[in-house]
Amino acid sequence: MDNSQQVKVKRRRSSMQTKETIAGFIFVTPMLLGVSCMVLLPILAAFYISFTEWNMISGIKGIKWIGIDNFERLVEDKKFIRALKNNFLFLFTVPAYMIISLFLAIIINRYVYAKSWFKVIYFLPYISSVVAVATVWRVLFHPSVGPVNQFLMTLGIDDPPKWIADPQYALISVMMISVWISIGFNMIVYLAGLQSIPKDLYEAAEIDGAGGWYRLTRITIPLLSPTTFFLLITGIIYTFKVFDLIAVLTQGGPAGSTNVMVWSIYESAFVSLEVGYASSMALVLFGCILLITIIQWIGQKKWVNY
Amino acid sequence: MRKKEVALKGIITVLMAVVGILFLLPFAWMLSASFKLEGEVFTYPIQWIPSEWIGFRNYEEVWFGKHPFYKYYWNSIKVSVATTILSCTVSALAAYGFSKINFKASKWLFFIVLATFMVPQQAILVPQFILYRMIGLFDSHPGLILLNGFSVLGTFMLRQFFMGLPNDYIESAKIDGAGHFRIFAKIALPLITPAVATYAILRFIWTWNDYQNPFIFLRTDALYPIQLAMQKFTSINGEFYSLIMAAAVSAIVPLLILFVIGQKRVLEGIALGGIKG
Helix, strand or coil, X not given: CCXXXXXXXXXXXXXXXXXXXXXXHHHHHHXXXXXXHHHHHHHHHHHHHCCEECCCCCCHHHCEECXXXXXXXHHHCHHHHHHHHHHHHHCCHHHHHHHHHHHHHHHHHHCCCCHHHHHHHHXXXXXXXXXXXXXXXXXXXXXCCCHHHHHHHHCCCCCCCCHHHCCCCHHHHHHHHHHHHHHHHHHHHHXXXXXXXXXXXXXXXXHCCCCHHHHHHHHHHHHCXXXXXXXXXXXXXXXXXXXXXXXXXXXXXXXXXXXXXXXXXXXXXXXXXXXXXXXXHHHHHXXXXXXXXXXXXXXXXXXXXX | CCHHHHHHHHHHHHHHHHHHHHXXXXXXXXXXXXCCCHHHCCCCCCCCCCCCCCCCHHHHHHHHCCCCHHHHHHHHHHHHHHHHHHHHHHHHHHHHHHHHCCCCCHHHHHHXXXXXXXXXXXXXXXXXXXXXXXXXXXXXXXXXHHHHHCCHHHHHHHXXXXXXXXXXXXXXXXXCCCCHHHHHHHHHHHHCHHHXXXXXHHHHHHHHHCCHHHHHHCCCHHHCCHHHHHHHHHHHCCCCHHHHHHHHHHHHHHHHHHHHHCHHHHHHHXXXXXXXX
């Protein structure tokens, strides 16, 4: 090959590469533009706004830089701390529905006929809209005429709890409904995990005379650890984002007993119009989720093992 | 299988069926109440089958009464279909670009897109709201559609499938002189149609059920999708539980139908990536 030919090949190659690059950019541009305007720009704005005082009505000119005042206020805000605490209490729903889902998944996977029917049954609450489901539960939990309390009264409990109308029981009621909704999703993922466990492992264990308990604790649960870890992380993230259920069922009440972070953000931003303050709360939420994601990155390698 | 095992499996199936029925009792109660006269909704012991058959009277009131549901249904259909189409298109394009086109910036651009996945929408509601106010997308269907139209999840999911396609297909098409657009439309996309369909169904369900975004970004009653309408309906008809239950059934039924049709795809999709809106 002489020199001029080499140059030609090189040039053709680089022009092809330019073409690839242009095509590449054209394909990914809509997505990039979308996430830039809808996510990147807003999160940067959220950082800035959280250091200001602003009520939105006064326009851009009304923004006042106040440094870390918002965060100082947050630390002492009893209402917000209550919301944060409620978010952490809400975390208990995650292990609750994971254990129930695992139990159901194991039974449905091996010990029943008409598997697909059971899948549909437990998946129904997840597929139904939160608004409709929450509305139904609100009626079922009605303190005086609701079916739940009528049933409890026929059992001889004269003074049943007022459920979502009672500050003591409201959070636990919402949590129970959340468990009921989440079982289906977790069960489906667990079922998929179970089906990926090689059958010969069980057969080998059986030949060795291993009992059911041994198979469960030494084969099933360890081999499901990636699934469990995944469900745990998505579950935790989901509880931090909970909003719909609270908005429809209790609106944070009664007496702040079901207030959660996202509801606080909503109230301070759109009801009391303290946009700066709301943004500082939003950053706390963002921080929580970032932390969990980092734990996920590290943990995936460390804790998921057979 | 031994006889004993068959019997055991039968017994467990029956037990599980009983548990399943208990699990679905709220749905049963909702359905039954929606066919009752208001005065009979709370009679106890619960009458699962209404003593007096009033037909679809409650549903007529919900659908064609003072706050006709068919309008809100139409809004929901419009928004959900448009969001699904937009999201599938944008995600499929980006997924192809990130997996089958070799260009330098690809890696870090993909990293940027993935990084945005960590930002919960709840944390950026306020800036999004302000942005929408400024550019006039607030209180409009296009605004609502754009909010859910750019899904990192969809991009990530479809990218996995594109990566599963052998590169030979694309190389040989290139040698035949086809550009990336033709390869995308004629070869790559048709090969992953099942994955796109799965994602489309999931996106539709999530958009249909979305309450938070319409709640914050819509004000005009005429634009309300079904979830907001349902909430409004409840606050107006506070004491008319039979009507509220008819409305709840109406809000769930379309998804139920979609789920039954696409059951296999939905369950597979959920199990596959273990995804969650």
